[in-house]
Amino acid sequence: MYDVIVIGAGPAGCMAAKRLARTGYKVLLVEKMQVPREKSCSGILIERSIDLVESEFGKIPDTVLCSPSITKGIIIYNEENLSFKFESKGLNIWRSAFDHWLTLQVIDNGVEFRPSTLALSCEEKEKYVAVHLKGDTKYYENAKAVIVCDGAGSVIKKSLLNVLSRNIITYQTFCKGTIDLDDKFFHAFLHSQFSEHDAWVNVKDDFLIFGVCVKDVNKIESYYAQFLSFLISTYNAKIQSCSKKERWIIPEVETDCPLDLGRGRVLFAGESANFLNPMGEGVSSALVSGCAASEAIKQIYVQGKDIDGQALLSVYEKNILQEKERMIRQWDLLAGISPKFSHYNQMHL
Template sequence: MYDCIIIGAGPAGCTAAGRLAEKGRKVLLVERCRLPRYKSCSGVLIKKSMDFVKLYIGEETPVHTMCAPAENRGMIFTNDHGKEYRFEQEGLNVWRSSFDNWLAGKAVEKGVLLRDGTMAVSCEEQEDYVSVILHGEKTYTEKAKYVLDCEGVTGAVKRSLSAENNGYITTFQTFNRGSIDLDYHYFYAYLQPELSQYDAWFNVKDNLLVLGVSVKEAGKIKSYYENFLSYMKKEHNLYIEEETKAEKWLMPHIRPGCRVDYGTGRILFAGEAAGFLNPMGEGISAGMESGYWAAEAAAAHFENPQKVLDAYQKGAASLQAYMQRQWSFVGGIAGTFREME
């Protein structure tokens, strides 16, 4: 019997696992992929994420997780009328595979048992524990007093437990060798409706030009992506010598009110599984913070599941309010997200 089984070894899961282990709890962290595992992501640590790394992990983000240029200087938004908004801020450029693997290693150092290559198929709450069906080299069942699902929108557990969702956004991005007349130290977001159904973006990782679009209708990815390439060629002299990789991903579609699902009973959600996601898909800081508050709540009120859920909601209230303010701000500068204002 574990005190907590945590599903998903990303920023939310690793932060929560490490915190519970620090509190003396017996924790199993499962990850469906083999580590180091890759997630499609900008890999930009904003200042808030950097601060959480120092606060929750106790160390600075290590150099070996970073890619060139390691220094990120902020974000530049272009709204639906072509107006540019610059947000200067200290940040770091990392590969998620290296960064998440490092986080998982720090959790293990604190006493967490990690099983990668292990999928959580389903879980069911019993009278005083939760049974979790896991599938690795074989299918078997583990038990825990609590389960914390941090696997995001692609996980099986959240989908099996909740029929309600606001839909998904499909992201598509490519990595390219080439050149462009933009400063590689910034993350660029484009909110013009002719370029995407959500946002389009550009950043650089190890001298590879990353170009992406996000859509509500997956069948329209190709046309929006081609429009975005044409725009970047015209406005910023984009030249692509070779495309080295292309990838798709899913993220939650955040709707007005920024509804968050904290969980029920002994089963909690954190990170994107709960609905925490900031504008432009920034989910690392929200994942770490929500994972921390879920762990704090479980550690403080371990014998009373209702108090755990209440404490988690209270602890993460400022995070939810921050997310609402961020989305409202974006709604105010771009008609693309006007419903969020």
């Protein structure tokens, strides 16, 4: 019997597992992939993420950084191509290396880590939760509580809460070339003809990365082509070659930022709970929610005793309230920049 099983070794899962283990809890962290694993991401750590990571895991090593290693913030372009600059220092990281570093820190702190282990479902029993796992064979492990951090499209959420995850598809390409945009900023374009959410340009080492978001997978190519021709005509983009294409998903966050925080002794954190800011920044809220879920367990659970699932969930809800309010404020800010997002504003007036 573990005290806690954490599912998924991204930022949310690593934060939750580490905080519990360093307080003496017996923690199992399962990850479906072999590590290091790929994760499609622009890989910008905003200042809040840097602070959260460095206060829990120590200094972020140079080995996970790419160039330009220090970023200056985000420039958002609305439909009229008016630009809104938000300056703030960030770090440019490769997610595979960064998440691997987090995982190694977690193992060093006494967490039992099981890679290549897919969580299939969580079943609430009277006094514990049985987690159905698949490695070489299928088997169960039991814990007093579970924190699910399996990202967007969570299979555990679907099986436990019976809710269908609503997702947006992201598509990005890694190209060689040049463009007349400041490489220290993340550039987000809200024009409707390029994307059903936003389109972006950022730089990692000698790659120019171009991305678009769609709800309908069949629209990727046309949006991407229109975006590139706009970049060529407006920002003098010159593309020599593209070596890598990535397709991923992010949660489609709705007007009032609804969260799926869990049921009973199974808590959700990070993207599996729908935490994400409107410009696709999600690492900071993954860290905050992983932290809040582990704190809720620490507040409620006396080792060896049973957990009152309802009490646990309500402490977690309280711990995470400020984060939800922050998300709503960010949607409202975006609504002030682009009419495309204005219905978010009306919901909160």
